[in-house]
Amino acid sequence: xxxxxxxxxxxxxxxxxxxxxxxxxxxxxxxxxxxxxxxxxxxxxxxxxxxxxxxxxxxxxxxxxxxxxxxxxxxxxxxxxxxxxxxxxxxxxxxxxxxxxxxxxxxxxxxxxxxxxxxxxxxxxxxxxxxxxxxxxxxxxxxxxxxxxxxxxxxxxxxxxxxxxxxxxxxxxxxxxxxxxxxxxxxxxxxxxxxxxxxxxxxxxxxxxxxxxxxxxxxxxxxxxxxxxxxxxxxxxxxxxxxxxxxxxxxxxxxxxxxxxxxxxxxxxxxxxxxxxxxxxxxxxxxxxxxxxxxxxxxxx
Ligand code: NAI
Numbered sequence: 001x002x003x004x005x006x007x008x009x010x011x012x013x014x015x016x017x018x019x020x021x022x023x024x025x026x027x028x029x030x031x032x033x034x035x036x037x038x039x040x041x042x043x044x045x046x047x048x049x050x051x052x053x054x055x056x057x058x059x060x061x062x063x064x065x066x067x068x069x070x071x072x073x074x075x076x077x078x079x080x081x082x083x084x085x086x087x088x089x090x091x092x093x094x095x096x097x098x099x100x101x102x103x104x105x106x107x108x109x110x111x112x113x114x115x116x117x118x119x120x121x122x123x124x125x126x127x128x129x130x131x132x133x134x135x136x137x138x139x140x141x142x143x144x145x146x147x148x149x150x151x152x153x154x155x156x157x158x159x160x161x162x163x164x165x166x167x168x169x170x171x172x173x174x175x176x177x178x179x180x181x182x183x184x185x186x187x188x189x190x191x192x193x194x195x196x197x198x199x200x201x202x203x204x205x206x207x208x209x210x211x212x213x214x215x216x217x218x219x220x221x222x223x224x225x226x227x228x229x230x231x232x233x234x235x236x237x238x239x240x241x242x243x244x245x246x247x248x249x250x251x252x253x254x255x256x257x258x259x260x261x262x263x264x265x266x267x268x269x270x271x272x273x274x275x276x277x278x279x280x281x282x283x284x285x286x287x288x289x290x291x292x293x294x295x296x297x298x299x300x301x
Pocket of ligand 1: 014015016017018019020038039040041042043046053073074075076102104107114124151152153154195196197198199200201202203275
């Protein structure tokens with residue numbers, strides 16, 4: 001097998017001024033991609049901003065012999081997203097790869113969460129992933145090739161105390177990616193999702209230093225790069241990744257119970273164990289496949 005390369009590929013990495021995004025950008029550039037390093041340079045909660053973070057990553061890529069250009073727009077508006085995609089088109093003439101990585105945190109218990117905490121987190125993660133991908137979509141379709149990587153979180157997949165805003169945004173991203181996977185398939189545009197765990201300024205206050213030392217972003221970026229390659233034919237998948245661990249994550253449905261006709265509340269109670277049994281659970285390919293489970297039972301009763 002030959003090495004996976006990205007020569008003649010143009011990639012946008014959002015939030016690439018530090019943390020995971022920086023690592024993704026450096027890896028893609030080291031394997032030949034021309035990279036738009038987007039970052040508005042704000043703090044973890046989304047306040048402030050500046051050009052320094054993105055510029056430093058561009059300088060590092062160029063010093064290593066790669067090609068990159070900086071962009072400082074926010075992903076969280078349609079206008080900002082169009083400028084990010086415009087930067088790729090102006091600098092490199094096309095677009096092949098989008099890595100939706102930019103993110104912020106406004107952790108607070110549900111009782112204390114303000115509308116602004118909710119709005120801001122959804123804007124950056126969910127709207128940001130949508131705006132950037134929407135601006136990129138015509139270019140990817142024109143190309144007849146696209147690889148889009150979205151960034152969810154265990155907090156979105158499983159829930160996490162104090163993160164209602166973040167987990168809602170992060171699971172929203174999974175829905176966005178899964179539907180785009182279906183809409184993009186015939187143009188060879190693949191959409192997949194990562195749920196990373198890594199050392200970054202986001203996690204340095206919530207994990208002990210000895211553990212963080214073993215969770216560098218360089219354990220996450222190889223999976224991201226693979227998902228961006230033409231080798232990757234998978235679509236609509238979710239992968240947990242970090243510290244050397246990589247695994248597919250799936251939403252699964254159990255075998256269920258097929259009642260004959262409308263059931264009573266007591267019938268539900270009687271077979272509760274079987275309803276909850278996931279021992280024969282399987283992932284389903286799309287919403288029609290999911291709906292057909294119930295339709296099949298309905299038609300046979
Ligand atoms: P980070 O804070 O180092 O990186 C996020 C970057 O996004 C920052 O450089 C920030 O300036 C940029 N950014 C924020 N708002 C932006 C906007 N509106 N437009 C453009 N750029 C913006 O944090 P980290 O850990 O590298 O996070 C990267 C992604 O991974 C985020 O989506 C995060 O939610 C996700 N994630 C990280 C985990 C971890 O263990 N580090 C766990 C689960 C998910």
